[in-house]
Amino acid sequence: MTPRAAPPIRVHELTRYFGSFCAVDHISFDVRPGEILALLGPNGAGKTTTLKMLCGLLRPSEGSAWVAGIEIRTQPQELKHKIGYMSQLFSLYEDLTVLENLRFFGDLYRVPRNRQEQVLERAGLQPVRNELVRNLPSGLRQILALWIALMHDPEVLFLDEPTAGADPQQRAEFWNTIRSLNLPTIVTTHYMTEAENADRVALMNRGRIIALDTPESLKQSYLSSWNLFALQGPLPQGIREVLQGIPGVLGVISFGRDLHVRTEKSVTLEALQQRLLSRGFSSLHLKPIEPTLEHVFFAWVEPVPEEAR
Numbered sequence: 001m002t003p004r005a006a007p008p009i010r011v012h013e014l015t016r017y018f019g020s021f022c023a024v025d026h027i028s029f030d031v032r033p034g035e036i037l038a039l040l041g042p043n044g045a046g047k048t049t050t051l052k053m054l055c056g057l058l059r060p061s062e063g064s065a066w067v068a069g070i071e072i073r074t075q076p077q078e079l080k081h082k083i084g085y086m087s088q089l090f091s092l093y094e095d096l097t098v099l100e101n102l103r104f105f106g107d108l109y110r111v112p113r114n115r116q117e118q119v120l121e122r123a124g125l126q127p128v129r130n131e132l133v134r135n136l137p138s139g140l141r142q143i144l145a146l147w148i149a150l151m152h153d154p155e156v157l158f159l160d161e162p163t164a165g166a167d168p169q170q171r172a173e174f175w176n177t178i179r180s181l182n183l184p185t186i187v188t189t190h191y192m193t194e195a196e197n198a199d200r201v202a203l204m205n206r207g208r209i210i211a212l213d214t215p216e217s218l219k220q221s222y223l224s225s226w227n228l229f230a231l232q233g234p235l236p237q238g239i240r241e242v243l244q245g246i247p248g249v250l251g252v253i254s255f256g257r258d259l260h261v262r263t264e265k266s267v268t269l270e271a272l273q274q275r276l277l278s279r280g281f282s283s284l285h286l287k288p289i290e291p292t293l294e295h296v297f298f299a300w301v302e303p304v305p306e307e308a309r
């Protein structure tokens with residue numbers, strides 16, 4: 001039972017154990033009408049497990065959620081018609097054409113044939129209707145899988161890494177499409193730059209939501225807690241270790257040939273320069289920079305594995 005003005009998605013202390021391992025650990029948040037929430041986190045953070053519970057595919061161990069007014073624990077079968085779900089390894093039939101895939105999934109959901117045709121048109125897939133899915137570029141496959149998830153006119157949308165493997169232009173097009181739908185949406189991603197497109201971002205790590213806010217507010221609160229400097233490369237050997245040993249330096253991460261240094265607020269540009277000078281490092285190019293979501297994320301989940309970038 002939800003109050004009348006309840007948000008389209010309300011998650012309350014949602015938890016899932018696999019044996020004694022806690023994959024999703026008492027997470028709570030709302031998604032508002034028309035809002036896109038990005039669930040951003042590394043491998044194993046618990047993103048897919050969260051979406052599966054919200055789709056009624058996996059039973060929560062504790063807590064619950066309401067999706068389009070439906071309580072996921074008690075009415076999972078009623079959820080199916082209210083939600084669109086694009087799973088992480090979404091499966092289209094590769095040896096069927098675009099139209100045949102739409103027909104197959106459309107008939108399964110009892111979507112009228114004229115609606116199936118409309119979807120083909122809206123998705124911009126008319127020109128490739130008779131192409132085998134196997135021959136489509138990955139961006140178009142993702143668009144087709146999205147529209148298959150939308151065919152039955154869901155009230156809420158769940159997308160699990162929908163743009164994995166797509167190039168930046170295809171990703172931008174995909175985001176334009178989901179933005180135009182104006183549906184409450186949860187989208188999971190590994191891509192920090194992609195999460196910047198969302199209305200709000202939930203940073204997830206080891207089953208927990210460690211921060212949740214608009215991309216702008218996440219970055220602002222970073223700057224109200226810490227300073228961020230870029231040291232431009234190429235850099236002399238051993239500089240990372242020296243930086244890490246300076247009092248007030250909290251984190252050092254590589255960005256290409258540069259190093260980005262997170263410090264306590266008390267560490268100024270001049271103080272950092274002085275410290276480096278006193279250690280024999282002169283004529284280095286050091287400047288304050290604005291954080292991106294990547295910096296925000298790594299500030300929460302340091303130490304940073306090199307292969308994560």
Ligand SMILES: Nc1ncnc2c1ncn2[C@@H]1O[C@H](COP(=O)(O)OP(=O)(O)OP(=O)(O)O)[C@@H](O)[C@H]1O
Pocket residue numbers: 018023041042043044045046047048049050088
């Ligand atoms: N059926 C299962 N049985 C046991 N452990 C599981 C099961 N499903 C997931 N896990 C574990 O739960 C944790 C969270 O997995 P999940 O798939 O939700 O992560 P994710 O954030 O989606 O990761 P990725 O970015 O790789 O897709 C992982 O450690 C995973 O190994």
Ligand SMILES: [Mg+2]
Pocket residue numbers: 047048049088160
């Ligand atoms: Mg996943």
